[in-house]
Amino acid sequence: MAPQATEPQVSEPPVIEHGGGVWSVKVPIPDNPLGFTLVHLLATDAGPVLIDTGWDDPTSWSALTAGLGTCGVAVEDVHGVVITHHHPDHHGLSAKVREVSGAWIAMHEADASVVRRTRSQPPERWYGYMAAKLTAAGAPAEHVAPLLRARDEGRPRRLPGLDPALPDRGITPGELLDLPGRRLRAIWTPGHTPGHVCLHLEEEHPAGLRGFGRLFSGDHLLPGITPHIGLYEDPDDDTVTDPSPSSRLRSTRGDPIGHYLDSLKRVGRLDPAEVLPAHQHAFTGAPARVRELIAHHEERLTGLLTLLTEPLTPWRLAERMAWNRPWDEIPHGSRSIAVSEAEAHVRRLVKLGRAEAVAGSDPVTYVAV
Structure with missing residues (x-):
C-alpha cells in the first residue's frame, strides 16, 4: 500500500540526474493517483545498483528500461537491487530485473519475513484474513462480501504483491552496504512497513548543499504527502481466528505509529543535505519536514480522543476522521486502508494509556480514558 495523495506530481522529466552518480527514473503505478515511483540508480565500482524497482506491469517495465537507457545503463548491467520496503510499487519488478541481469536483491529481514509468509499463503487465505480483519473492526457486511466471494470462489492471485521476489541478501541496520566505491548506510525506519529502511549516502x-550527505527515504519521508501508517498485515496473525479485543492487543503488529514517530526523529537527527524520496520529488529541509509530520500525527491522535468520547469501532472511527475526500467518495479498497490507519492510531492511544477496548464489545469498540 502506497502513501495517499490527491493527484500525482507530473511536472518533472521522466529521468533526473542528481549528480555524483545518482539518477531517478519515474516508473508509473497503473490506476493510482500517486502516478509513479521514483526508482533511483546509483553508480558503484561493481556496476549500477537500483534502489527499488517499481510496479510489476508492462508499462512500468518499459518506463524503467527506457529510463535506465537514458542514464546509459541496460537492465542487463544492473549489479544489485536494494529494496526500501516490500510494497508492490517498490518491489514489484525486482524478480524481472534479477531474471534479466542476475542482480542480487537486498531487503531488511522484517520485510523479508513478510515476503516469505506472503508467498506461502494461498490466495483464499489472504481474502479470508482481510475479511476477518475488517469484520473485527466493525466493517458492514456489504463491504466484506466481495472478499468472502473471492475467497469462496477460489479467485486467482489478483491482489498485487502476492508473489514478491525472495531477497538474496539481508540489510543490517546501521551498517554500510557492500557497494564498492560508495558509502551507503542502512537506517531502519519501521512504521510504513515493519522492515522499511532509508539509505544514507554518506558522501x-x-x-555542496549544507547537511550530511543524501537520504534515499523510500516512503518514510515525503515532501508533500503523508505515508500510510496502518497495522502491519500478517495472515498468520491470531486475530484472524480470534478477533477479541485481548487477542487484537496481543497482535504481533505492534505499534506502527509509535515506530514511525521514533523513526522520524532518527532521520531528523541525520540532517541530510537532500532527501531523494520514492514519490513526488527531491527536497531539502528534512528536519523541518520531520517536525511537520510529527505534528500531523499528534494532531490526529488528539482529534481521535475527541471522537472517542463515545465507544466506536475502528470502522465507525474511520468514517468520522478527516481524509482527502468525503467518506462516501472513498472507494472500497481505500476504505480498508483508512480503517487500518484508524486502527494504528487507536493502537497508539492504547499503548499510551489514553484509550482502551470496551470489555465484551463485539465487534470491538474503543473509548478514551
Whole structure:
C-alpha cells in the first residue's frame, strides 16, 4: 500500500540526474493517483545498483528500461537491487530485473519475513484474513462480501504483491552496504512497513548543499504527502481466528505509529543535505519536514480522543476522521486502508494509556480514558 495523495506530481522529466552518480527514473503505478515511483540508480565500482524497482506491469517495465537507457545503463548491467520496503510499487519488478541481469536483491529481514509468509499463503487465505480483519473492526457486511466471494470462489492471485521476489541478501541496520566505491548506510525506519529502511549516502553533496550527505527515504519521508501508517498485515496473525479485543492487543503488529514517530526523529537527527524520496520529488529541509509530520500525527491522535468520547469501532472511527475526500467518495479498497490507519492510531492511544477496548464489545469498540 502506497502513501495517499490527491493527484500525482507530473511536472518533472521522466529521468533526473542528481549528480555524483545518482539518477531517478519515474516508473508509473497503473490506476493510482500517486502516478509513479521514483526508482533511483546509483553508480558503484561493481556496476549500477537500483534502489527499488517499481510496479510489476508492462508499462512500468518499459518506463524503467527506457529510463535506465537514458542514464546509459541496460537492465542487463544492473549489479544489485536494494529494496526500501516490500510494497508492490517498490518491489514489484525486482524478480524481472534479477531474471534479466542476475542482480542480487537486498531487503531488511522484517520485510523479508513478510515476503516469505506472503508467498506461502494461498490466495483464499489472504481474502479470508482481510475479511476477518475488517469484520473485527466493525466493517458492514456489504463491504466484506466481495472478499468472502473471492475467497469462496477460489479467485486467482489478483491482489498485487502476492508473489514478491525472495531477497538474496539481508540489510543490517546501521551498517554500510557492500557497494564498492560508495558509502551507503542502512537506517531502519519501521512504521510504513515493519522492515522499511532509508539509505544514507554518506558522501559530500555534489552541489555542496549544507547537511550530511543524501537520504534515499523510500516512503518514510515525503515532501508533500503523508505515508500510510496502518497495522502491519500478517495472515498468520491470531486475530484472524480470534478477533477479541485481548487477542487484537496481543497482535504481533505492534505499534506502527509509535515506530514511525521514533523513526522520524532518527532521520531528523541525520540532517541530510537532500532527501531523494520514492514519490513526488527531491527536497531539502528534512528536519523541518520531520517536525511537520510529527505534528500531523499528534494532531490526529488528539482529534481521535475527541471522537472517542463515545465507544466506536475502528470502522465507525474511520468514517468520522478527516481524509482527502468525503467518506462516501472513498472507494472500497481505500476504505480498508483508512480503517487500518484508524486502527494504528487507536493502537497508539492504547499503548499510551489514553484509550482502551470496551470489555465484551463485539465487534470491538474503543473509548478514551
